Amino acid sequence: MRHAGVMLRIDDISYSVAGRPLIEHASASIPDGHKVGIVGRNGTGKTTLFRLIRKELALETGDISLPSRARIGGVDQEVPSSEESLLNTVLKADTERAELLQESETATDGSRIAEIQTRLADIDAWSAEARASSILKGLGFTDAEQSMPCSAFSGGWRMRVALAAVLFAQPDLLLLDEPTNYLDLEGALWLENYLTRYPHTVLIISHDRGLLNRAVGSILHLEDRKLTLYSGGYDRFAETRAARLATAEAEAQKQDARRAHLQSYVDRFRYKADKAKQAQARIKALARMKPISRPQEAALRAFSFPDPEELSPPILRLDDTAVGYDDKPVLQRLDLRIDQDDRIALLGRNGEGKSTLSKLLSGKLQAMSGRIHRASKLRVGYFAQHQVEELYTDETPLDHIRRMRPGELPVKLRARLGGFGIGADQADTIVARLSGGQKARLSLLLATLDAPHMLILDEPTNHLDIESREALVEALTAYSGAIILVSHDMHLLSLVADRLWLVKNGRVNPYDGDLESYRASLLSKTDAPKPPRKPKNEKPKRASRDTILALRQEVKKCEQRVEKLHEMRDRISKKLADPVMYKISHADQAAGWQKKYTEVMNGIDRAEALWMAALEQLDQAEG
Numbered sequence: 001m002r003h004a005g006v007m008l009r010i011d012d013i014s015y016s017v018a019g020r021p022l023i024e025h026a027s028a029s030i031p032d033g034h035k036v037g038i039v040g041r042n043g044t045g046k047t048t049l050f051r052l053i054r055k056e057l058a059l060e061t062g063d064i065s066l067p068s069r070a071r072i073g074g075v076d077q078e079v080p081s082s083e084e085s086l087l088n089t090v091l092k093a094d095t096e097r098a099e100l101l102q103e104s105e106t107a108t109d110g111s112r113i114a115e116i117q118t119r120l121a122d123i124d125a126w127s128a129e130a131r132a133s134s135i136l137k138g139l140g141f142t143d144a145e146q147s148m149p150c151s152a153f154s155g156g157w158r159m160r161v162a163l164a165a166v167l168f169a170q171p172d173l174l175l176l177d178e179p180t181n182y183l184d185l186e187g188a189l190w191l192e193n194y195l196t197r198y199p200h201t202v203l204i205i206s207h208d209r210g211l212l213n214r215a216v217g218s219i220l221h222l223e224d225r226k227l228t229l230y231s232g233g234y235d236r237f238a239e240t241r242a243a244r245l246a247t248a249e250a251e252a253q254k255q256d257a258r259r260a261h262l263q264s265y266v267d268r269f270r271y272k273a274d275k276a277k278q279a280q281a282r283i284k285a286l287a288r289m290k291p292i293s294r295p296q297e298a299a300l301r302a303f304s305f306p307d308p309e310e311l312s313p314p315i316l317r318l319d320d321t322a323v324g325y326d327d328k329p330v331l332q333r334l335d336l337r338i339d340q341d342d343r344i345a346l347l348g349r350n351g352e353g354k355s356t357l358s359k360l361l362s363g364k365l366q367a368m369s370g371r372i373h374r375a376s377k378l379r380v381g382y383f384a385q386h387q388v389e390e391l392y393t394d395e396t397p398l399d400h401i402r403r404m405r406p407g408e409l410p411v412k413l414r415a416r417l418g419g420f421g422i423g424a425d426q427a428d429t430i431v432a433r434l435s436g437g438q439k440a441r442l443s444l445l446l447a448t449l450d451a452p453h454m455l456i457l458d459e460p461t462n463h464l465d466i467e468s469r470e471a472l473v474e475a476l477t478a479y480s481g482a483i484i485l486v487s488h489d490m491h492l493l494s495l496v497a498d499r500l501w502l503v504k505n506g507r508v509n510p511y512d513g514d515l516e517s518y519r520a521s522l523l524s525k526t527d528a529p530k531p532p533r534k535p536k537n538e539k540p541k542r543a544s545r546d547t548i549l550a551l552r553q554e555v556k557k558c559e560q561r562v563e564k565l566h567e568m569r570d571r572i573s574k575k576l577a578d579p580v581m582y583k584i585s586h587a588d589q590a591a592g593w594q595k596k597y598t599e600v601m602n603g604i605d606r607a608e609a610l611w612m613a614a615l616e617q618l619d620q621a622e623g
Contacts, residue, residue, distance in 0.1 A: 007032040007201040024225035037212040040222035060527035073171025090132040093165035138190040176204040188488040210490035275558030289418035303475035304419035306451035313339040348503035381452030393432040420445040436463030454482040518610040551618040
């Protein structure tokens with residue numbers, strides 16, 4: 001008999017692939033309405049678990065059960081490519097609504113017509129178009145694009161349509177497998193915010209640490225063929241698991257050594273005025289990092305970028321430059337400077353020109369006008385997702401690197417591959433048989449082989465697991481060249497970037513604020529407030545001492561409010577994680593606590609936005 005309030009029960013399941021046990025006598029129980037992040041090393045069986053839940057694969061032992069009428073939904077592998085418009089494609093995902101509307105056109109029986117109209121009202125059918133449009137807009141589609149056929153868009157964009165469709169259909173159990181891999185930062189943040197308010201149960205496979213900290217209340221860990229459910233977000237899971245892996249003293253030593261390693265590089269930037277805000281945010285983020293891997297696991301995921309010689313600054317400068325395609329400028333009046341110690345994140349909505357700027361800086365796209373000054377010996381490394389797809393699928397990693405270093409001995413080539421976590425077995429495996437993460441590692445190796453002075457990375461973390469992302473952070477922090485970074489991974493950006501450039505309306509300008517203020521501005525659908533321009537000869541007016549004290553008090557009050565709400569969220573999460581809560585006798589209590597959890601999450605968003613606004617006011621007042 002099923003306990004009330006449990007959406008998914010996994011009971012003693014086992015499953016093997018080609019005789020190799022992938023999941024063995026694993027169990028877990030997911031309460032109704034919970035948002036759960038599924039984590040585990042690549043290849044442990046996370047996607048297989050989804051296929052088992054959807055009954056696409058047959059279990060060897062055990063059982064997976066859901067309520068009898070529960071609807072399961074996920075993003076289909078076959079992306080929509082018909083002549084149907086994006087909006088209609090999404091609307092059709094709600095099959096009940098579509099069938100009722102179709103029947104309403106032919107029904108003649110008066111009582112049946114009344115039933116249909118009542119049901120259409122119950123499922124809020126008349127606001128469906130507005131809801132579907134809102135979801136598509138959140139995922140990056142303009143009003144005009146929503147009327148265009150699916151066939152007009154590339155595969156990655158059609159994946160967004162498929163995601164919009166399943167979100168609109170609102171299944172009782174929503175299964176999402178790495179949904180942010182085909183989203184930009186803005187789309188990823190929108191999805192994160194949407195999932196916190198999703199009215200039903202969500203299981204999400206993700207390596208996005210920010211999403212796993214903010215959008216889910218539990219972590220389901222697949223390791224050693226078993227499932228373990230942890231209460232709280234990813235950071236709490238990481239801390240709990242770290243404590244299980246080693247003694248407290250050994251763990252503390254490892255953590256201190258790691259932080260000291262990263263801090264030594266951060267110190268280069270913290271006192272530069274133009275980088276101060278983001279650098280301070282980065283230092284705080286580093287301080288919160290928790291180790292989660294055994295030392296031998298971490299070694300397998302290492303990256304080692306070669307260090308370039310130092311060039312005189314600036315290594316690159318743009319003067320009144322324009323760039324675009326077919327004589328149509330995408331970006332104009334670019335006046336930018338890059339030094340070798342710069343760590344720059346490019347922000348801006350999809351289609352504003354981030355990739356165009358990356359191609360211009362890398363030399364893959366020529367300027368239409370203006371001047372570009374490059375250091376005479378400047379070497380640029382460039383990594384983008386399309387390069388991973390352009391690897392020779394019938395060749396091995398050893399073949400790829402041998403082509404670039406024909407004179408080097410095989411032992412040296414293998415050492416280079418090993419430095420990027422590509423072991424002896426993978427080195428001799430054709431690319432077609434490598435995992436997405438291994439292909440990404442090979443592309444990163446090829447991009448950095450010549451020790452570039454500037455490394456341009458466009459979504460480098462797609463297909464990398466969380467441990468690999470942390471290893472990439474360490475490698476980028478130790479790297480002595482400039483970094484230009486485009487990524488939907490807020491955690492990566494916060495740990496790597498010291499400067500933020502906003503690409504918007506055909507221009508590129510420094511962003512006033514840090515990543516958290518950018519996130520708050522996106523979620524509130526406004527641009528972050530900027531101080532008014534001051535005449536060149538006018539000294540900024542400093543606010544009175546009383547005003548500054550009042551603003552500091554307000555900032556402190558906002559910060560305390562946020563902390564209090566986070567404590568409330570943690571208490572409620574602990575309550576909801578108690579299996580007793582889901583017994584029949586406690587069903588009403590469980591529903592009440594779930595409602596409180598949603599209210600607290602909404603309150604956290606509002607409180608954080610107010611906090612950022614108060615910090616901005618204080619910053620302006622202090623001049």
